[in-house]
Amino acid sequence: MRLEELNSRYNAFITVKEIKGRSEGKLSGLTFGVKDVILTKDIRTTAGSKILENYIPSKNAYIVDIILREGGVILGKTNTHEFALGATNTSSIAGPAKNPYDDQRISGGSSGGSAVAVGLGLVDVGIGTDTGGSVRVPASLCGVIGFKPTTGLIPTDGVIPFSWTLDTIGFLARDVDVIYKVFSTVLPNDRKKVVLSKLRRRPRLGLFMFNENNEVSKVLLEGLDKISSYFDLINIDLPLLKENGSKVRRIIGLAEASSYHRDWLINYKDKYYFRDTYSLLVNGLNISAVDYIDSLRFRRELLKEYLKIFKEVDFILSPTTTITAPKISEVINNELKFRDSLISITELFNVVGAPSISVPFGKINGLPIGLMISGELYKDGDLLEFSKNLMEIYNIKVSVSP
Numbered sequence: 001m002r003l004e005e006l007n008s009r010y011n012a013f014i015t016v017k018e019i020k021g022r023s024e025g026k027l028s029g030l031t032f033g034v035k036d037v038i039l040t041k042d043i044r045t046t047a048g049s050k051i052l053e054n055y056i057p058s059k060n061a062y063i064v065d066i067i068l069r070e071g072g073v074i075l076g077k078t079n080t081h082e083f084a085l086g087a088t089n090t091s092s093i094a095g096p097a098k099n100p101y102d103d104q105r106i107s108g109g110s111s112g113g114s115a116v117a118v119g120l121g122l123v124d125v126g127i128g129t130d131t132g133g134s135v136r137v138p139a140s141l142c143g144v145i146g147f148k149p150t151t152g153l154i155p156t157d158g159v160i161p162f163s164w165t166l167d168t169i170g171f172l173a174r175d176v177d178v179i180y181k182v183f184s185t186v187l188p189n190d191r192k193k194v195v196l197s198k199l200r201r202r203p204r205l206g207l208f209m210f211n212e213n214n215e216v217s218k219v220l221l222e223g224l225d226k227i228s229s230y231f232d233l234i235n236i237d238l239p240l241l242k243e244n245g246s247k248v249r250r251i252i253g254l255a256e257a258s259s260y261h262r263d264w265l266i267n268y269k270d271k272y273y274f275r276d277t278y279s280l281l282v283n284g285l286n287i288s289a290v291d292y293i294d295s296l297r298f299r300r301e302l303l304k305e306y307l308k309i310f311k312e313v314d315f316i317l318s319p320t321t322t323i324t325a326p327k328i329s330e331v332i333n334n335e336l337k338f339r340d341s342l343i344s345i346t347e348l349f350n351v352v353g354a355p356s357i358s359v360p361f362g363k364i365n366g367l368p369i370g371l372m373i374s375g376e377l378y379k380d381g382d383l384l385e386f387s388k389n390l391m392e393i394y395n396i397k398v399s400v401s402p
Helices: 002-010 062-069 112-119 136-142 176-186 189-195 215-226 239-268 275-285 289-311 335-343 346-351 380-393
Strands: 013-019 031-035 073-078 102-106 125-130 145-148 168-173 204-207 232-235 315-319 356-364 367-374
Touching: 002 013, 013 112, 031 062, 031 112, 062 073, 062 176, 073 112, 073 125, 112 125, 112 136, 112 168, 125 145, 125 176, 136 145, 136 168, 136 356, 136 367, 145 176, 168 176, 176 189, 176 380, 189 380, 215 315, 215 356, 215 367, 239 275, 239 289, 239 346, 275 335, 315 380, 335 346, 346 356, 346 367, 356 380, 367 380
Parallel strands: 031 073, 031 125, 204 232, 204 315
Antiparallel strands: 013 073, 125 168, 145 168, 145 356, 315 367, 356 367
């Protein structure tokens, strides 16, 4: 009853439906909410869009099959920004997913419903996708933990694509140990070595993209200063990534999204799509093949720069977002206006495919803010262990939201 009541208020789920597989397994006892761009056999998968409002898949996605095989229980399909193409989770056939801390504010997106379900205590784990920050942004705004693994580790079979190059399955929870358990379980056997950890006792942390004139940055830096005796903090710069990362990611992402949506764009135009989604996809159609190919090539240079910095540091710290959750009334019909404030930092780590996690790290006027920790590719275990250690040092505990 609690799930139905809270869902009617917060719109965490598009479809509430219990899905069970085996009763025993590594994930036995855990409940899940699965983002509604992830296929579930015989249960509708809408992608938050009128276009797929009545779509009933004939198979499960890879991630769903593993969860059910290992004893996890899925409680429903969580709210998403239409086709995962937005950072606010306001454009959805279910209506906006609403922030657990203030139901007049956005959850962030596009995996907003999964973050809300976790924040309200409706599920233990939210399964999302992250192409430009879609797991970490709602984690930050909703005061939960959001982890994007190294891109390509977890098969995206059965996920409605945003970008074949950049899409990543991600996890939201209230406990790093739970994320580690789920992540290590769903990894294919030949990739499980990435969960091994070899942390140094006193890690070196690089500060990146903090802005002294930004309130979120100020609060995060004050918090880090209080516990700086536990690690070494240095300022770093990644000039190529900082100057070009957003442009490269957006060209790749939108070109691939528009390729997937091309026939629907021709047949439905703006009659079925939300306005902001349609605008992005039309822009994607106008990206030239030369710009797309050049962006794929330049992505390699960004990756070289990124990997080189790990000769100096063990992890990179950044604000997850530059703002707290804005009011829904301010965002509706102005979704693209808030895009940079929400994803301009997270998307930099998508373009290089890095593992990246957002952990709650304070509040501003009662609203959560997130600290993002990013690591070297394929060292996901190190990243999760350090994130857990940092939360213990700072005594961060994620409780069910009011």
